[in-house]
Amino acid sequence: MDWSNRKDILVFLEQKEGQPIRSGLESLTAAKMLAGKTGGKVIGLLIGQDNGQAAAVSAPFAAQVLSAQGAAFSSGANDAFVLALEQAVQQTNPAAVLAGNTPLGREVTARLCARLETAGIQDVIALSLEGDMPRWTVPLYGGTILQEVESERLPLVATLRSGCFVKPLAGSPGEITAFPVEVSAGDFSVKVRETVREIAQQADLESAQVIVAGGRGMGSAENFALVEQLAQVLGGVVGATRPAIEAGWVSRDHQVGQSGKIVAPALYIACGVSGAAQHLSGMTGSGYVVAINQDEEAPIFDVADVGIVGDAVQVIPAMIAEIQARREG
Numbered sequence: 001m002d003w004s005n006r007k008d009i010l011v012f013l014e015q016k017e018g019q020p021i022r023s024g025l026e027s028l029t030a031a032k033m034l035a036g037k038t039g040g041k042v043i044g045l046l047i048g049q050d051n052g053q054a055a056a057v058s059a060p061f062a063a064q065v066l067s068a069q070g071a072a073f074s075s076g077a078n079d080a081f082v083l084a085l086e087q088a089v090q091q092t093n094p095a096a097v098l099a100g101n102t103p104l105g106r107e108v109t110a111r112l113c114a115r116l117e118t119a120g121i122q123d124v125i126a127l128s129l130e131g132d133m134p135r136w137t138v139p140l141y142g143g144t145i146l147q148e149v150e151s152e153r154l155p156l157v158a159t160l161r162s163g164c165f166v167k168p169l170a171g172s173p174g175e176i177t178a179f180p181v182e183v184s185a186g187d188f189s190v191k192v193r194e195t196v197r198e199i200a201q202q203a204d205l206e207s208a209q210v211i212v213a214g215g216r217g218m219g220s221a222e223n224f225a226l227v228e229q230l231a232q233v234l235g236g237v238v239g240a241t242r243p244a245i246e247a248g249w250v251s252r253d254h255q256v257g258q259s260g261k262i263v264a265p266a267l268y269i270a271c272g273v274s275g276a277a278q279h280l281s282g283m284t285g286s287g288y289v290v291a292i293n294q295d296e297e298a299p300i301f302d303v304a305d306v307g308i309v310g311d312a313v314q315v316i317p318a319m320i321a322e323i324q325a326r327r328e329g
């Protein structure tokens, strides 16, 4: 592949409450890998009403951070985001455009691809640079099949799954450059009339470093509270299988799996979870997996680093007591 005209890698750094989100920062790692091949540099792009804080946090991870900022870039104003991204591509002429595989990341990159008449690759979990062209690994059918994808169109456009690339090490802060974008009322095809905040706190499983998940094997809402206690002691987030949710032990936003969330924490503790394919497809990107199940033949043990054969209702309190004793000691 000829990179002589396009060298730099542009990364859309999505933000939440003034902070760049994890999958955006992790995309900078893939961007650095690509930049090593193209001989270019990594440029972050922030789009928002006020990028001040996010720019300061992002700068140590990129050679340059472009900041498209202003009232037009309110939450939900995705048309303006697409416009800013397209203008940043026109200015930087990148070899690749990367973003986190979030709803916003997927939408803006897909619309960018339509405008640039280039190909987009979504939900990338790995990147190989061994051949002439970058090769992207994409899971299909809930992760039961992994597909290797190449694209010859430049710029390459891809969204990367959270947790599959590590956050890069901080270096000397890159230059933060204001990136003015002209946005007029005619640029908006969708108008956000009102934004209603969900009253219930959504479980942030995608960013969690520790997840303690409970399945049908917990047996009752009372026992499921043990899963919540262990998560609390470890500073983690509660995950669940579909049957645990259907039993009403925990709300639906905690579901991990094919029809739930795709997670990749550093530590995943599965309690009373059998390890059905539909659940595994949501958590096999986890770093270290501990499984507690009283059936030693349970498939969850095939993906576990540590397997505990036993009754979770007895094992979890013992784990909590041991963790607390070690902390106090």
Ligand SMILES: Cc1cc2nc3c(=O)[nH]c(=O)nc-3n(C[C@H](O)[C@H](O)[C@H](O)COP(=O)(O)OP(=O)(O)OC[C@H]3O[C@@H](n4cnc5c(N)ncnc54)[C@H](O)[C@@H]3O)c2cc1C
Pocket (backbone or CB within 6 Å): 214, 215, 216, 217, 218, 219, 240, 241, 242, 243, 244, 255, 256, 257, 258, 259, 260, 261, 271, 272, 273, 274, 275, 276, 277, 278, 279, 282, 292, 293, 294, 295, 298, 310, 311, 312, 313
């Ligand atoms: C289209 C489709 C989409 C789906 N999407 C999802 C999804 O997103 N997420 C999801 O999780 N499921 C999903 N499912 C359901 C999935 O197929 C499984 O039924 C489900 O994951 C099983 O949940 P479980 O492990 O809690 O229950 P079970 O399979 O019933 O397993 C319970 C386990 O607990 C163990 N156990 C029992 N008592 C104890 C105890 N006291 N201590 C320790 N272990 C104990 C048992 O040995 C058993 O292995 C989907 C299914 C379909 C068809």
